Amino acid sequence: MSDLHALTAREAGLVACRLCSRVWPGGTPRCARCGAALQSRDPLALSRVWAWWVAGVMAYVPANLWPMIAGALELWAGGARGVALIILAASVLIPLLKFFAIAYLALSATRPVLLSPHARLRLYEVVEYIGRWSMIDVFVVAILASLVQLDVVASIQPGPASLAFALSVISTMLSAQAFDPRALWDGIERDAAAPARAPA
Amino acid sequence: MALADLVACPRCDALWRVPAAAPGTRAACARCGTVLISPRRHAGMAIVSMSLAAVVLVFGALWFPFLSVEVQGLGHGATLWEVATSFAGGPLFVVSLAVTAAIVVLPLLRAGLLLYTLTPVVFDRPPRPLAAPAFRLSERLRPWSMAEIFAIGCAVSLTKVADLATVTLGPAFWMFAALVVVTVVQDRLVCRWSVWQAIGRA
Numbered sequence: 001m002s003d004l005h006a007l008t009a010r011e012a013g014l015v016a017c018r019l020c021s022r023v024w025p026g027g028t029p030r031c032a033r034c035g036a037a038l039q040s041r042d043p044l045a046l047s048r049v050w051a052w053w054v055a056g057v058m059a060y061v062p063a064n065l066w067p068m069i070a071g072a073l074e075l076w077a078g079g080a081r082g083v084a085l086i087i088l089a090a091s092v093l094i095p096l097l098k099f100f101a102i103a104y105l106a107l108s109a110t111r112p113v114l115l116s117p118h119a120r121l122r123l124y125e126v127v128e129y130i131g132r133w134s135m136i137d138v139f140v141v142a143i144l145a146s147l148v149q150l151d152v153v154a155s156i157q158p159g160p161a162s163l164a165f166a167l168s169v170i171s172t173m174l175s176a177q178a179f180d181p182r183a184l185w186d187g188i189e190r191d192a193a194a195p196a197r198a199p200a
Numbered sequence: 201m202a203l204a205d206l207v208a209c210p211r212c213d214a215l216w217r218v219p220a221a222a223p224g225t226r227a228a229c230a231r232c233g234t235v236l237i238s239p240r241r242h243a244g245m246a247i248v249s250m251s252l253a254a255v256v257l258v259f260g261a262l263w264f265p266f267l268s269v270e271v272q273g274l275g276h277g278a279t280l281w282e283v284a285t286s287f288a289g290g291p292l293f294v295v296s297l298a299v300t301a302a303i304v305v306l307p308l309l310r311a312g313l314l315l316y317t318l319t320p321v322v323f324d325r326p327p328r329p330l331a332a333p334a335f336r337l338s339e340r341l342r343p344w345s346m347a348e349i350f351a352i353g354c355a356v357s358l359t360k361v362a363d364l365a366t367v368t369l370g371p372a373f374w375m376f377a378a379l380v381v382v383t384v385v386q387d388r389l390v391c392r393w394s395v396w397q398a399i400g401r402a
Contacts, residue, residue, distance in 0.1 A: 004231065006212070006230070007215050008208075008215060009206075009208040009213050011215075012215055014206075014215070016213055017210075019210070019336060020400065021209070021210055021236060021396075022203075022204070022208075022396070023208045025203070033400035034332050034335070034336055034400055035332050035336060036336060075360075080363070118232065121212070121232055132344075133349055135302065135346055135349055136352060138298075139283075139353030142286045143266070143267070143283050143353060143354060143357040144357050144360065144361065145287070146278040146285075146286040147267055147269050147278045147367075162295055163287075163292055163294060163295050170298075177343070181211045182211065182212055182213040184212070185213060185231070186213075
């Protein structure tokens with residue numbers, strides 16, 4: 001508890017710039033050093049997280065009803081098991097884990113959860129880092145399509161699934177970016193202010 | 201105490217006194233571990249050189265083939281341009297735009313913005329009038345510049361068609377591989393705090 005608590009800019013009546021880390025008196029609208037808009041805690045941040053999250057999930061469903069899983073299964077049957085596993089991990093497992101992770105983080109901002117803020121910040125950093133890497137699927141389709149244009153191997157036509165998948169990846173990235181990790185730590189001050197719970 | 205002597209952690213809002221970080225050391229937030237300040241000697245010059253290298257590599261990669269396929273004497277080399285426009289036609293045109301932006305336009309734009317921001321600083325000149333918005337834009341675009349992801353995508357594509365045809369990696373692939381290294385090293389070198397100290401107005 002004591003090692004988790006720190007004096008925050010908000011408690012000190014200041015507002016911190018999330019872009020350049022400079023602090024200003026509370027209520028300052030714009031950082032005079034870097035020009036970024038300042039807001040101590042954006043009350044709409046979580047709504048934005050959920051809005052992009054829903055958009056990401058909605059785009060993800062058609063992306064995988066289309067032949068992405070079928071393609072991976074075909075590769076598996078054809079003996080290219082390593083590639084099939086990579087495709088499955090990148091297009092099914094990682095997106096699903098990302099959706100769960102963002103939802104968990106967003107929920108943890110408003111209610112007590114088991115994981116410590118440290119563990120949740122680590123989770124947030126992993127989600128933020130991995131998000132961009134899902135675009136690899138879209139790139140692979142683009143590369144293969146241009147590579148076999150001459151029908152020397154086979155004709156590959158990118159289908160509408162690639163558009164849906166790209167939209168899903170972009171929405172998920174925006175959802176993660178909309179999340180303010182400071183919300184993970186605000187619970188500490190909130191709990192400290194509340195009467196102590198009886199130890200279990 | 202002046203507010204300029206304080207630094208707030210962007211990830212957990214903890215407030216600290218700006219530490220006297222010597223070049224080569226890093227100051228991290230004592231609560232969450234986020235690196236706040238990590239100055240390095242000659243970092244500015246290194247970043248400027250890396251940005252120039254990135255511009256050269258992306259331009260070079262545009263003209264050479266990435267991968268070439270050959271089956272029974274019939275060959276075809278795919279250039280970056282063909283890859284980016286392979287979704288042409290219909291609503292998939294949007295995907296083409298996104299791919300072009302992620303692998304060509306944004307890496308070039310970011311390199312340009314860093315050159316604009318940091319070149320005067322490196323040569324001890326006053327910062328340019330739009331240095332702050334330029335660096336802010338460069339920071340905002342960072343997650344969307346995906347050259348390194350594209351390079352890995354090339355390697356995956358290679359293994360996918362390797363059974364069907366003879367595939368060779370073209371010069372552009374190696375340029376992108378070099379770009380990956382340049383991008384990673386550059387991101388490690390940039391101490392955002394030091395840049396804002398150098399170009400900020402307050």
